[in-house]
Amino acid sequence: MDQNPPRSTSVTVADVARRAGVSKATAARVLGGYGTVSDRVREAVTAAARALDYRPNELARSMTTGRSGTIGVVVGDIENPFFSLAVRGITDVARQAGFTVILINSGEDVTAEKAAIRTLLAKRVDGLIVSPAKESELDHLQEVARSGRPLALLDRGSEALAVDTVIADDRNAAEAVTRRLLALGHRRIAYITACDTSDHLFRTPTDINTGSVRRRIEGFLDICREAGLAEMERWVHVGASSPEHTRRIATDMLRASGRPTAIIASDSVIGLEVFKASCAIGLAIPSDLSLVSFHDADWTSVTSPPVTVVRQPVYRLGERAAQLLVERLNGEGMEARRVVLQTEIVERASVAEAPA
Known part of the structure; x- marks a missing residue:
């Protein structure tokens, strides 16, 4: 009998367990990365998952581990090269730390920013990096901070929010x-x-x-x-x-x-x-x-x-914000940090003495 499930259906943990000849609970421990199993069992489950092209159910895994493996990022204008480069810094650090980035563009509109954060929280992101559209409207960010979800501010800080912040001078x-x-x-x-x-x-x-x-x-x-x-x-x-x-x-x-x-x-x-x-x-x-x-x-x-x-230091702004967030996610519970990065004036040829 063919042990492979029909291609039209999603491969489940039970399918992998049957293929590997182990219990569903054992397969779940291997696929979820928790608990203890023998090397032989781990190899059998891993081989079965690979053969069946198993894709984990992220929601189910987050309910088991308490982590989704994702970081939510909200910026003002992704078409602006500034934000594009900053997001590159964020994603490079996140990837090295094992996180996937979910990016949402607010269009510098605080209503859109609030909706974006609601969406990201509903997706159970592990932490948030936000470049606030309006520093006068921060209630939604205060709620994130009070919830215990790690939050870092990018490029735009606020004295009213005791969260990690990275800005330029x-x-x-x-x-x-x-x-x-x-x-x-x-x-x-x-x-x-x-x-x-x-x-x-x-x-x-x-x-x-x-x-x-x-x-x-x-x-x-x-x-x-x-x-x-x-x-x-x-x-x-x-x-x-x-x-x-x-x-x-x-x-x-x-x-x-x-x-x-x-x-x-x-x-x-x-x-x-x-x-x-x-x-x-x-x-x-x-x-x-x-x-x-x-x-x-x-x-x-x-x-x-x-x-x-x-x-x-645009790339560095994103990189440092992500580093601070990852440190929080790894349990480093120090007081909120405010990082100020230095800028540099690059003299070229577009400035001269004022015309008479």
């Missing part, structure tokens, strides 16, 4: 960039971000819910004030949330009288659109417009001229 980076532009004579310096407000106008850094961006804007404004520049808030432009929006913001700004002589782009997606808009208008970089972008995306080094950037 954004404020100091923005301060250094602003000092550099001021030293070259720039006074009309614009800052463009995808973050937005209800009326699409910026008034104060507290308008910005994304901590990393808020810290950059605070650094930018503080250095401008130190230099005696007043009302620089009007040079902060929000709402560059898509290439189309960014092109419109940049084009309107660069066509206006009293246009900026320098622009700081809050990410490389914005930086690319500013670069294209300035070329379309006929402005030369850097003689007419100096440009600095956060994140050392691949395109920034191959344009003409190549673009000066703030190089963030």
Whole structure:
């Protein structure tokens, strides 16, 4: 009699047990990796599972072991090279530690983020890494932390959450960039971000819910004030949330009288659109417009001229967040850790003295 089950049905532990000539309980111990069996039995069960192409029922295994072997990750925009590289760092560490990553994109929408976390918890993920869309709305993350499920925050931290957090030194980076532009004579310096407000106008850094961006804007404004520049808030432009929006913001700004002589782009997606808009208008970089972008995306080094950037340790951000989470999952119960990674300004050819 053929011991192989029909191909149309899923192979079960009972099927493997019959093939190996052992009890279902013994087969379950081998396949689940718990309990004690002889080497001979383990080899027989393993061979049977391989012959039958047995695939474990992850839900059943999680109910037995208390672990699903998965980590949930929620980021703001997976099309943004920043998040793509950070997720690579997460997945590399997770794979080495024996975990699979389930990735969900929130689109920087807190409602979508809440739904994503509910979905991941329903899938019984062992831990979560989240880049919060809004630091002012953290109740759902507080609930995760209170539940005892390990949680790490990526790139965006909050003093209100006592969980492991990995961020870059954004404020100091923005301060250094602003000092550099001021030293070259720039006074009309614009800052463009995808973050937005209800009326699409910026008034104060507290308008910005994304901590990393808020810290950059605070650094930018503080250095401008130190230099005696007043009302620089009007040079902060929000709402560059898509290439189309960014092109419109940049084009309107660069066509206006009293246009900026320098622009700081809050990410490389914005930086690319500013670069294209300035070329379309006929402005030369850097003689007419100096440009600095956060994140050392691949395109920034191959344009003409190549673009000066703030190089963030993006892969390392994801890698370190995953390392902290895995340590938690392995039972290391120390107090919440806040890791701040240093940035680097990479000088290229897109910055020059302000035009007369």
